[in-house]
Amino acid sequence: MPRKTNFRPDYDEDYNDDYGDYDDYVGYDDKEHGLSTKGKTSQQDKALNKPVIWSCYICTYDNEQSFLSCEICGVLRDPSVASGKASDAKALAKPVFGATDEKNRTTKVKINDNISAALSDERQMDHSSASFAQAVQLNQTKGKNSKFNKNTLPSLTNDVDCLKIETNVIRKKEDSLDDSKPGTELLHDQEQGKQVQLNLAIVGHVDSGKSTLSGRLLHLLGRISNKEMHKYEKEAKEKGKGSFTYAWAMDESTEERERGVTMTVAVAYFNSKKYRVVLLDSPGHKDFVPNMISGAAQADAAVLVIDASVGSFEAGMEGSGFGQTREHAQLMRSFGVEQLIVAINKMDLVAYKKERFDFIKTQLGSFLRSCGFKESNVTWIPLSAMANQNLVTASSDARLSSWYRGLCLLDVIDSLQPPLRDVSKPLRLPICDVTKLHTLGMVAVSGKLEAGAVQIGSKGPFRDFLLIFQLVEDQSCSQTRHKMLLIVLYGFEVLVMPSGEFASVRSIERDSSACSTARAGDNVAVNLHGIDPIHLIPGGVLCHPDFPVAVAARLELKILVLDIKMPIIIGSPVEFHIHHVKEAARVVKIVSVVDQKTGKVSKGAPRVLKSKQNAIVEVELDGAVCVEEFTKCKALGRAFLRSSGNTIAVGIITRIFEQNA
Numbered sequence: 001m002p003r004k005t006n007f008r009p010d011y012d013e014d015y016n017d018d019y020g021d022y023d024d025y026v027g028y029d030d031k032e033h034g035l036s037t038k039g040k041t042s043q044q045d046k047a048l049n050k051p052v053i054w055s056c057y058i059c060t061y062d063n064e065q066s067f068l069s070c071e072i073c074g075v076l077r078d079p080s081v082a083s084g085k086a087s088d089a090k091a092l093a094k095p096v097f098g099a100t101d102e103k104n105r106t107t108k109v110k111i112n113d114n115i116s117a118a119l120s121d122e123r124q125m126d127h128s129s130a131s132f133a134q135a136v137q138l139n140q141t142k143g144k145n146s147k148f149n150k151n152t153l154p155s156l157t158n159d160v161d162c163l164k165i166e167t168n169v170i171r172k173k174e175d176s177l178d179d180s181k182p183g184t185e186l187l188h189d190q191e192q193g194k195q196v197q198l199n200l201a202i203v204g205h206v207d208s209g210k211s212t213l214s215g216r217l218l219h220l221l222g223r224i225s226n227k228e229m230h231k232y233e234k235e236a237k238e239k240g241k242g243s244f245t246y247a248w249a250m251d252e253s254t255e256e257r258e259r260g261v262t263m264t265v266a267v268a269y270f271n272s273k274k275y276r277v278v279l280l281d282s283p284g285h286k287d288f289v290p291n292m293i294s295g296a297a298q299a300d301a302a303v304l305v306i307d308a309s310v311g312s313f314e315a316g317m318e319g320s321g322f323g324q325t326r327e328h329a330q331l332m333r334s335f336g337v338e339q340l341i342v343a344i345n346k347m348d349l350v351a352y353k354k355e356r357f358d359f360i361k362t363q364l365g366s367f368l369r370s371c372g373f374k375e376s377n378v379t380w381i382p383l384s385a386m387a388n389q390n391l392v393t394a395s396s397d398a399r400l401s402s403w404y405r406g407l408c409l410l411d412v413i414d415s416l417q418p419p420l421r422d423v424s425k426p427l428r429l430p431i432c433d434v435t436k437l438h439t440l441g442m443v444a445v446s447g448k449l450e451a452g453a454v455q456i457g458s459k460g461p462f463r464d465f466l467l468i469f470q471l472v473e474d475q476s477c478s479q480t481r482h483k484m485l486l487i488v489l490y491g492f493e494v495l496v497m498p499s500g501e502f503a504s505v506r507s508i509e510r511d512s513s514a515c516s517t518a519r520a521g522d523n524v525a526v527n528l529h530g531i532d533p534i535h536l537i538p539g540g541v542l543c544h545p546d547f548p549v550a551v552a553a554r555l556e557l558k559i560l561v562l563d564i565k566m567p568i569i570i571g572s573p574v575e576f577h578i579h580h581v582k583e584a585a586r587v588v589k590i591v592s593v594v595d596q597k598t599g600k601v602s603k604g605a606p607r608v609l610k611s612k613q614n615a616i617v618e619v620e621l622d623g624a625v626c627v628e629e630f631t632k633c634k635a636l637g638r639a640f641l642r643s644s645g646n647t648i649a650v651g652i653i654t655r656i657f658e659q660n661a
């Protein structure tokens with residue numbers, strides 16, 4: 001079954017939008033998909049006959065009796081939490097985590113930066129931390145469980161405020177993306193001889209047959225059973241939409257089905273001989289181009305679906321933003337997609353005529369060349385999704401097989417070159433979608449790993465510690481003194497930007513099944529723990545903890561202006577799109593016009609930009625976004641400017657003005 005990706009988070013409670021049907025999306029239900037042991041709920045653990053004795057008050061994980069520290073986060077076992085009183089422990093855990101939401105976060109300290117200094121510094125013994133204050137309050141409310149002296153609370157809390165431990169520092173290493181190879185430790189077990197994942201976007205003008213083609217392929221390849229197909233057929237016929245039977249397999253929401261229009265990207269999987277294909281069925285309607293951008297940004301290659309029928313192909317080629325064949329082709333090329341399959345669909349409606357195929361190939365071919373597609377990277381294939389011609393086997397219709405002797409669609413997909421992956425670079429996973437799981441403290445993010453790798457289960461070198469100062473009566477000298485408890489938090493594997501919060505990876509799901517490691521190029525759902533979902537947003541990026549992505553609101557771009565009705569001037573309001581985020585912005589400076597052929601500046605500081613011009617501009621965004629310079633990470637360095645529902649420019653980021661610059 002395909003899973004749907006939204007452009008925004010689908011937090012069940014506080015999120016209300018038109019796409020409400022997807023809010024309860026089942027694709028991320030760890031129960032249903034049988035995530036790995038690390039990701040199972042405590043009930044599932046019990047089912048595995050694992051003796052559950054004490055529950056960690058930090059991460060709530062149920063540990064075995066014999067463990068002195070939490071198996072997941074490394075927190076020392078709190079003797080005050082009695083065996084089996086999981087509810088108490090969990091109640092305590094939540095607010096302790098809540099402490100990390102405070103603006104002045106003092107609970108997380110980079111241990112490798114200054115742990116020895118922190119431990120030896122006497123002054124720190126005189127102070128406490130915010131987490132302590134939280135813990136004190138908690139224990140106060142807990143009454144009998146309190147292990148702190150309530151009488152000393154106010155002064156201690158004041159002390160906490162004075163504590164100046166380096167807080168939750170995110171240290172950006174200079175030239176990090178070039179110099180480091182932090183992902184290499186994850187490569188030693190690289191799967192040998194396994195199929196490469198290929199993210200394949202299905203794009204094209206509205207109603208060209210993208211969903212029908214996707215549904216048909218999945219059915220032919222056994223990913224959708226006959227039983228399911230019969231169900232779709234029956235339901236579609238009942239609603240008077242019999243021709244949408246295959247599209248219904250992809251268009252899951254009531255609104256999509258009633259309107260017969262795809263609104264959000266559907267993600268489905270199948271295996272070809274060479275690839276594990278991730279199919280990204282995009283919406284073709286003009287109104288949903290932002291959703292199409294979000295899904296297609298993950299593509300390694302694309303199938304551009306064309307409706308061959310007379311008038312329909314022509315409609316897709318209309319200029320000024322009306323023809324999505326043009327807009328999608330332009331966007332795909334500027335996403336960096338080089339390999340394109342042009343599937344000329346609905347050939348049954350033109351009696352499989354070679355002349356029509358050749359006409360479309362000539363017209364569209366010259367446009368694709370102007371977008372920058374090399375002829376050798378474009379494959380043309382006539383087919384009919386509805387009549388099952390030329391999809392997974394050669395055409396059986398003599399009208400087509402008499403003149404077309406090339407490969408069928410599935411073989412063309414296998415003939416694509418495997419995509420290059422930035423596996424040895426630091427982790428970059430732009431978040432496409434966020435789903436809050438029903439399991440306590442779990443939240444799943446999905447998207448394509450653009451660089452590096454991510455894995456579960458590794459406790460690795462610890463990254464953070466929590467200092468809790470406990471007041472104890474010293475009987476020998478009748479004084480109170482601070483007793484410092486050091487709680488080491490293990491396994492905070494990823495840094496979540498732009499929030500700067502850390503999270504641990506509990507499980508990873510790839511192609512609907514659990515895996516322990518995912519690498520650049522993989523399209524995954526990552527189950528995170530130890531982070532408030534509020535910090536996870538589409539457009540955020542999971543990073544290697546030592547190599548955060550830049551967050552900026554002012555950027556320099558090199559753009560190509562598309563066909564526009566209104567010229568771009570200084571102050572022009574635009575919608576800025578980058579990976580899975582869009583932000584209102586303004587063009588604040590037009591630095592120069594660049595000669596397309598030579599790449600040299602042809603005019604400095606022009607007042608206006610017109611269609612087809614290349615230029616360097618600066619944009620100011622209303623809010624900061626996660627970005628990289630294009631030369632460092634292509635996927636995070638490509639941007640689009642849209643206005644009045646049309647894409648007006650495509651571009652790359654050439655300079656980032658850091659927030660405090």
Ligand code: GTP
Nearest residue numbers: 206207208209210211212243261262284346385386
């Ligand atoms: P959007 O996602 O909304 O842009 O549409 P789409 O490109 O996914 O098109 P969809 O698959 O929903 O199909 C639109 C219509 O085209 C449906 O009525 C299909 O039955 C019809 N259709 C799709 N493929 C073929 C084909 O090969 N031949 C014929 N005759 N009709 C087709």
Ligand code: MG
Nearest residue numbers: 210211261262
């Ligand atoms: Mg569709």
